[in-house]
Amino acid sequence: MTVAPLVRGLFLSALGRPVLVRPTDAPATMALPADEETLIGYDLGEVQIPVVVSVGEETFEVTGTPRGEREVSGRVAVVTGGAQGFGAEIAQGLVNQGCFVFIADLNGEGAQAKCEELGADNTHPITVNVA
Structure with a gap:
């Protein structure tokens, strides 16, 4: 093997x-x-x-790997609904690729918890209602 x-x-x-x-x-x-x-x-x-x-x-x-305009390392992202579910998975993927991620969610405590999980150096919580 x-x-x-x-x-x-x-x-x-x-x-x-x-x-x-x-x-x-x-x-x-x-x-x-x-x-x-x-x-x-x-x-x-x-x-x-x-x-x-x-x-x-x-x-x-x-x-x-080729680096191009679609490279996300070093960029800043805002993920709405980032405290749980698909949003949390997207936030994790972006952090893993080198982004700083604002985790925006109506559930402010959940956004804070997700930021603590992913690392305070790479994330920041925002309590927001996007409706």
């Missing part, structure tokens, strides 16, 4: 953004631990992509 998903997760954690991991025949410029437990906690340091890595007998090219 391939370790590509573990490599993808390792780079996602280190870089804070998604990467593409593709098998390659190119020579590796970085060797990662072959042991899965060691690989999961491995520190990539100041790695730059694109890079070709080897893990045991597998070799992968790791590249960044």
